[in-house]
Amino acid sequence: MVNTFLSVAEVVLALLLIVVVLMQPSKADGLKGFVTGSTETFFSKNKSRTKEALLSKTTVALAVLFAANTIALNLIK
Template sequence: MRNFLVVLEFILALGLMVVVLMQPSKADGLKGFITGGSETFFSKNKSRTKEAVLSRLTVITAILLALNILALNIVK
């Protein structure tokens, strides 16, 4: 059981790193200042964008990693 949890932790940690690195940068530079932050199609439908999916996936992976760490400490 312990070996399974250790392998799962390794996979979850790698998955979390990949998901975090896939997220786009939040720094717009002068783009938001010049355009005035106008509303676009993507800002109206933000829950369906790639950024929102990656954000949700990051939270889910982080929660699973935390639960796996707790399980490893209990099995110890």
């Protein structure tokens, strides 16, 4: 019973982790920073309150849960 629950949780966590990673914007600016110079904006100064920061924190949390679940599955088997 516990093994089945952990296996289902593993699949759900994996799918959620994939979705959250794919929702994150690209970090590559290409030549934008080279041509325009500094990219200091209101959003770059307040990154801790943006959607990007929330997605980053969610990714870390899901990755930790996924790793803990994987270890638990290996210990039970």
